[in-house]
Amino acid sequence: MPKSENNSLRIRLFSAVTAAAVLVCVIIYAALRFASADNTTAQIITDGEVFAVIDLNDYTDGKSTTITVPSEYSGGKNVIEISGGRIRVVSASCPDKVCISQGERGIGCDNSAPVTCLPNRLTIVTNDGGKSADAAAGIN
Numbered sequence: 664m665p666k667s668e669n670n671s672l673r674i675r676l677f678s679a680v681t682a683a684a685v686l687v688c689v690i691i692y693a694a695l696r697f698a699s700a701d702n703t704t705a706q707i708i709t710d711g712e713v714f715a716v717i718d719l720n721d722y723t724d725g726k727s728t729t730i731t732v733p734s735e736y737s738g739g740k741n742v743i744e745i746s747g748g749r750i751r752v753v754s755a756s757c758p759d760k761v762c763i764s765q766g767e768r769g770i771g772c773d774n775s776a777p778v779t780c781l782p783n784r785l786t787i788v789t790n791d792g793g794k795s796a797d798a799a800a801g802i803n
Contacts, residue, residue: 678729695776695784703748703770705745705768705790707785708787717793719745719750720770722747723751723770726746728744730745732785734784737782739757739782740755741754741756741762741780750767750778750789752780752787757780757782757783762779762780765779766778768789769789776788
């Protein structure tokens with residue numbers, strides 16, 4: 664076999680293997696992305712530490728609960744309600760109560776911005792499984 668045919672064969676083999684590897688990666692990515700599409704979670708973070716991770720799918724069909732999150736920083740607390748696949752702050756010891764007025768997050772909510780209570784150092788972050796407008800646009 665001449666040397667130029669041997670190099671041509673190597674280049675074609677390398678190209679085929681590279682294309683197959685890229686295709687496998689795309690298939691795995693798509694499978695993982697769609698498998699988690701229904702997973703809506705909320706992280707409750709206090710003073711920079713994860714206090715709880717809640718699967719909001721567990722609180723549909725009439726199930727609900729409340730969680731009291733103490734603030735070691737301010738000595739105050741926030742009461743969080745989880746119901747109907749949504750999470751919100753229903754009571755807070757902070758003076759301005761902005762966290763309460765930020766409303767619900769979770770399943771079916773258009774707003775996926777974090778809920779924050781600065782005086783008590785509380786943040787609630789929801790993951791809507793990539794269904795938000797930011798995720799669709801590729802913004803993290």
